Amino acid sequence: MSFDLSLLGWTDVRAAELPVDTVPARVARVDRGAAEVIAADGQHHVRYGARVRRASAGDPVALPCVGDWAALRWLPEGRFEVDAVLPRSSAFVRGGVSRDSRGGLSGDGQGQVLAANVDIVFVAEPSMHSTDFADLGRIERLVALAWESGGTPVVLLTKSDLFEQGLDGLLADVRAAAPGVEVHAVSSMLGEGVQPVRGLLGGSRTAVVLGPSGAGKSTLVNALAGGEVMETQQVRAADGRGRHTTVHRELIPLPGGGLVIDTPGIRRVGLYEMSEGVDLVFSDIEALAGQCRFDDCGHDSEPGCAVLAALESGELPERRLHSWRKLQREAAWMAGRTDARLRKEQQNKWKIIHKEMRRSGRNRP
Numbered sequence: 465m466s467f468d469l470s471l472l473g474w475t476d477v478r479a480a481e482l483p484v485d486t487v488p489a490r491v492a493r494v495d496r497g498a499a500e501v502i503a504a505d506g507q508h509h510v511r512y513g514a515r516v517r518r519a520s521a522g523d524p525v526a527l528p529c530v531g532d533w534a535a536l537r538w539l540p541e542g543r544f545e546v547d548a549v550l551p552r553s554s555a556f557v558r559g560g561v562s563r564d565s566r567g568g569l570s571g572d573g574q575g576q577v578l579a580a581n582v583d584i585v586f587v588a589e590p591s592m593h594s595t596d597f598a599d600l601g602r603i604e605r606l607v608a609l610a611w612e613s614g615g616t617p618v619v620l621l622t623k624s625d626l627f628e629q630g631l632d633g634l635l636a637d638v639r640a641a642a643p644g645v646e647v648h649a650v651s652s653m654l655g656e657g658v659q660p661v662r663g664l665l666g667g668s669r670t671a672v673v674l675g676p677s678g679a680g681k682s683t684l685v686n687a688l689a690g691g692e693v694m695e696t697q698q699v700r701a702a703d704g705r706g707r708h709t710t711v712h713r714e715l716i717p718l719p720g721g722g723l724v725i726d727t728p729g730i731r732r733v734g735l736y737e738m739s740e741g742v743d744l745v746f747s748d749i750e751a752l753a754g755q756c757r758f759d760d761c762g763h764d765s766e767p768g769c770a771v772l773a774a775l776e777s778g779e780l781p782e783r784r785l786h787s788w789r790k791l792q793r794e795a796a797w798m799a800g801r802t803d804a805r806l807r808k809e810q811q812n813k814w815k816i817i818h819k820e821m822r823r824s825g826r827n828r829p
């Protein structure tokens with residue numbers, strides 16, 4: 465089996481950065497100190513060389529991730545190892561956030577790169593989600609995240625077949641919420657609007673799809689791939705013992721050109737961004753809630769509720785309380801679908817940050 469590397473996104477610009485005596489390969493998946501890569505001569509399971517291990521010891525961002533271009537060096541014992549990670553044109557980094565000396569938030573060197581060299585970030589938002597219309601606030605957050613990565617955001621209003629009221633008004637609202645960003649309506653089920661999306665990936669561009677659970681991301685990826693994507697792939701193990709291992713394909717080359725990165729990690733960006741974002745965007749209400757008489761106050765009718773008091777005094781607009789409740793419900797619903805352990809870690813991290821933020825607020829002269 466051989467691959468035309470240009471179909472995987474290899475360019476002259478990248479070729480100029482390849483160290484001597486190495487061959488290029490694109491990272492399809494990473495797994496504890498090793499990566500599945502696709503080189504011109506096929507797929508390899510490769511471990512990280514000393515240079516990569518040294519670089520990543522103090523900075524996990526230097527570790528290879530899906531979408532990276534790796535420089536492979538052939539070892540005398542007859543296998544490849546990853547000698548270097550080529551410079552990234554874009555990267556999704558999950559921070560790694562701490563307070564810097566000026567009291568702001570900044571990276572703390574604990575960031576993790578979830579995907580690299582992504583050209584296009586599809587922000588999938590269902591035009592209808594049970595009885596709700598598309599959530600403009602969520603689109604705004606994910607588009608911000610997409611810009612942050614260095615990729616180009618494109619908003620996809622998915623499940624357009626469920627929207628009976630005529631899409632024009634909704635499309636106009638979404639365009640206003642994401643100025644300068646392309647917006648497409650897509651129904652993967654009917655196959656409507658899929659072709660223009662595929663067209664955006666011409667020239668072997670690489671995309672990721674972000675969006676809430678149930679937005680139709682998997683269905684879209686399957687439609688783009690012509691129904692050819694399988695969850696797992698059987699490949700011969702590189703250890704030569706003829707064992708078969710199951711490899712999750714996370715970098716999916718599409719028939720007709722272009723690639724989609726579909727990893728659980730990158731999908732979770734949206735989820736985590738959401739719950740973190742809710743807490744931060746509504747930090748004023750969180751602070752009020754901290755002053756309620758009861759720790760488990762539901763801010764409904766409890767005595768000594770600081771949130772309700774602020775509502776009555778007019779300090780807290782009703783619209784904002786509404787929005788907070790809605791986003792909290794959504795975040796909780798989506799969080800319920802993700803890995804419980806990761807969620808716990810994330811919550812603890814943000815509890816510490818919030819504590820720090822409150823403390824720094826108190827100590828400010």
Ligand SMILES: Nc1nc2c(ncn2[C@@H]2O[C@H](COP(=O)(O)OP(=O)(O)OP(=O)(O)O)[C@@H](O)[C@H]2O)c(=O)[nH]1
Pocket residue numbers: 622623624625626650651652653654675676677678679680681682683684731
């Ligand atoms: N009516 C309609 N339903 C769709 C469309 N696309 C997907 N669905 C349905 O929506 C549901 C969720 O679709 P998925 O593709 O699994 O959504 P997802 O975004 O991958 O969800 P997660 O894997 O939880 O993140 C499924 O029942 C799909 O059949 C569409 O274009 N129209």
Ligand SMILES: [Zn+2]
Pocket residue numbers: 753756757761762763764766768769770771772
């Ligand atoms: Zn309360």
